[in-house]
Structures are given as C-alpha cells and as structure tokens.
Amino acid sequence: MKSFTVQEISELLGGELVGNTTHKIEGAEQIEKATENQITFIGGVKYVRLWKNSNASVAIVNDNLKIEPRENTALIKVKNADISLAKLLEAFDPGKPVFDVDIHPTAVIDSTATIGVGSKIGAGCYIGKNVVLGEGVVLYPNVTVLDDSTVGNQTVMWPGTVVRERSEIGARCTFHINVSIGADGFGYRPSDDGRGLVKIPQIGNVVIGNDVEIGANSCVDRGKFSSTVVGDGCKIDNLVQIAHNCVMGRSCIMAGHSGLAGSVTLGDGVIIGGSASIKDHTTIGDGAIVGAGSGVMGNIAPGKTVLGYPAQDSRDMLKQWVVMKKLSRN
Structure with missing residues (x-):
C-alpha cells in the first residue's frame, strides 16, 4: 500500500501547507467518509462546514476559502482543488493489470497486420487483415480490431472493445470496457410495397482523433457513405450513443x-449533459452547453446554454420553471 507524509503531498502539489499531522496518508476519500489516514478535498464554500466533523487528517483546499486546520490536521492550499486531487490520485494509482507476455499465445493476429514496438495484446484478442497498431498500444483481453483499421501510438483498449473495419483511431486514446466503434448506423426506409423496411447500407467509417476517451458500453457508429468523426481531446462518458455521420469538434x-x-x-x-438528446442534422456551436435531460430540436448558437424539452435558452427556461412552480402552489 502506498503512503505519503503531508509534507510529501504538499511538495507534489506545489501547495501551501498550513498546520501539520503525524498521520501517514494512505488514500483519498470524500470529506464525509474519510478516515484519519486519508486526505480529502474542499473545492467550494458549501463543503467548508463539513471539515469540522470530518475524520480526514488532511484536506486539499482552494486558496480562496476561509478555513483553518484542527489539532493534528493540515490543509494544503492550492489554486484548484479538483485539479490537484487529480494529480494526487495519479500518485496513489496502484497500476494497471500486468501482461506476463507482450502477445498472449491465444491472440489471433493476421499475418498482414503490423504491430508496433512495445505493443501488448491480451488473451483472446483478434487482429484482422492489414490492421496497423502503432507503438505502445495496449489491447486487454478479448479486444477485436477488424480489417484495414489503424490504431495510433499508446492507445489503450479495455476488454470487450470492438473496432470495426476501416476505422481510424488516433494516438493516446482510451476505450473502456465494451466500447463499440464502427457499428452500422441506424438507417432504414419503408419498402415500396409498404410491407417492410429496407436497410440503407452503411459503407463509411469512423475517424477518432488523438487523446480521446470513451466510456464503457458507448457506441460510435460508422458513416453512411463518409466518416463519423470524433475530434481531438473529446471525453465521452458511459452509455453514450454517437450516430452515423456525426462530427464532433475538439475537446467536447x-x-x-x-x-x-x-x-x-x-x-x-461543446458540453452535453447526461440524458440529453440531440435531433438529427442539428448544429451546436463552439462552447455551447446543453443541460442534462434536454432535448435539442434545432441549431444552437456558439456559447449558448440551453435547458428543457424542447431545449431553449437557459434563462428563459428557468423563468418558466419559476412561474410553473408558483402556479402549482395556487
């Protein structure tokens, strides 16, 4: 188990140490749940009151908050507690699963595939024809990368991920468990006789930029006849659907x-809140925010924040909610 003194943590974060504690810090926890051998963080005024009764020995705090250490406790004051906590969690990270061999003997790799230096391929993986894996790629067990796909340097794919044919994956990406890249888009039209549905062939591909992270069980469908694109630095949560021919800019x-x-x-x-849905052929401008649970039915201007179903300007929607609440009381 890793442990650090409060002085070591303060030096790591480049913070201002106020107070001291004799306790070794063995992990991090929420302020209400922390024990004396754990560090917590306080990034806003509403959490300051919880410090009085917390069992944590150390707290990382924003330097603009008014808060004092208790007996045998310490505060580490930083500019941004959230960012500093992220840095600390890297130090506590126990590490990823270890590969006993770089390429497991049960992996099936086509003879035409190219495997970059330092890449690791786990048990039960399948690598198709003409696939190119860059240097330092890590494929955990049961990952599938189908024909003519490319994967950039140091990309990591966790178990169950499937990358369909002709996909282009950038460098330093992370795909979590059971991510689906390049499945057919959902395209159907009524048949001429009106008795069934005709499937529209989906013959495009998926292009994913560098430093993209995609959460477990999320799907990025292939384009109908061009590419579905996910830009550099995008971060996608679990259980997210990105349909055919969508184009995402950078850092969404x-x-x-x-x-x-x-x-x-x-x-x-662009920021899309949880459970929000975006209508087809819609454009959302740079820096716009879509609130959780909203339904976007039309284009959104850059920098605008929208809420509700159908989504509209957040200020207008909040006013409507206030009026509705007052009416419900009458």
Missing part, C-alpha cells in the same frame, strides 16, 4: 446516457 464532453442522432455537428468545446 458528453455525459452518460446522452445521444446524438445522425449527422449532428458539434463545434469545439
């Missing part, structure tokens, strides 16, 4: 259970 965030219908375009830095 999509929270769990949200979804993009076909041919949606997101600008750079």
Whole structure:
C-alpha cells in the first residue's frame, strides 16, 4: 500500500501547507467518509462546514476559502482543488493489470497486420487483415480490431472493445470496457410495397482523433457513405450513443446516457449533459452547453446554454420553471 507524509503531498502539489499531522496518508476519500489516514478535498464554500466533523487528517483546499486546520490536521492550499486531487490520485494509482507476455499465445493476429514496438495484446484478442497498431498500444483481453483499421501510438483498449473495419483511431486514446466503434448506423426506409423496411447500407467509417476517451458500453457508429468523426481531446462518458455521420469538434464532453442522432455537428468545446438528446442534422456551436435531460430540436448558437424539452435558452427556461412552480402552489 502506498503512503505519503503531508509534507510529501504538499511538495507534489506545489501547495501551501498550513498546520501539520503525524498521520501517514494512505488514500483519498470524500470529506464525509474519510478516515484519519486519508486526505480529502474542499473545492467550494458549501463543503467548508463539513471539515469540522470530518475524520480526514488532511484536506486539499482552494486558496480562496476561509478555513483553518484542527489539532493534528493540515490543509494544503492550492489554486484548484479538483485539479490537484487529480494529480494526487495519479500518485496513489496502484497500476494497471500486468501482461506476463507482450502477445498472449491465444491472440489471433493476421499475418498482414503490423504491430508496433512495445505493443501488448491480451488473451483472446483478434487482429484482422492489414490492421496497423502503432507503438505502445495496449489491447486487454478479448479486444477485436477488424480489417484495414489503424490504431495510433499508446492507445489503450479495455476488454470487450470492438473496432470495426476501416476505422481510424488516433494516438493516446482510451476505450473502456465494451466500447463499440464502427457499428452500422441506424438507417432504414419503408419498402415500396409498404410491407417492410429496407436497410440503407452503411459503407463509411469512423475517424477518432488523438487523446480521446470513451466510456464503457458507448457506441460510435460508422458513416453512411463518409466518416463519423470524433475530434481531438473529446471525453465521452458511459452509455453514450454517437450516430452515423456525426462530427464532433475538439475537446467536447458528453455525459452518460446522452445521444446524438445522425449527422449532428458539434463545434469545439461543446458540453452535453447526461440524458440529453440531440435531433438529427442539428448544429451546436463552439462552447455551447446543453443541460442534462434536454432535448435539442434545432441549431444552437456558439456559447449558448440551453435547458428543457424542447431545449431553449437557459434563462428563459428557468423563468418558466419559476412561474410553473408558483402556479402549482395556487
């Protein structure tokens, strides 16, 4: 088990140490649950009151908060407690599963595939024809990468991930458990006789940029005849759907259970809240925010925040909610 003194942690974070504690710190925890051998964090005023009764020996706190250490406790004051906690958690990370051999003997790798230096391939993986894995790629057990796909340097795929044919994956990406890349888009039309549905072939691919992270059980569907694109630095939560021919700009965030219908375009830095749904052929401008549970039915201007179903300007929607609440009391 890893442990650190409060002085070591303060030096690691480059913070200002106020007070002291003799306890060794063995982990981090929420302020209400922390024990004397754990560190917590206080990033906002509403959590300051909880410090009085917390069992934590150390707290990382924003330097603009008014708070004092108790007996045998310490505070580490930093500019941003959330960012500092992330850095500390890296230090406590016990590490990823270990590969006994770089390429497990049960992995099936086509003779035409190219495997970069330092790549590791776990048990039960399948690597198809003409696949190119860059250097330092890690495929945990039971990952499938189908024909003519490329995977950039140092990308990590966790068990159950499937990358369909002709997909292009950038460098330093992380795909968590059971991610689906390149499945057929959902395209059907009524048949001429009106008695069934005709499937529209989906012959495009998926292009994913660098430093993209995709959460467990999320899906990025292939384009109908071009590419579904996920831009550099995008972060996608668990159980997210990105439909065919969507184009996401750089550093977008999509929270769990949200979804993009076909041919949606997101600008750079767009944030989509949990369970929000975006209508097909909609454009959301740079820096726009879609609140959780919202339903976007039309284009959203850059920098705008929308809420509700159907989604509209957040200020207008909040006013409506206030009026409705007052009416319900009458």
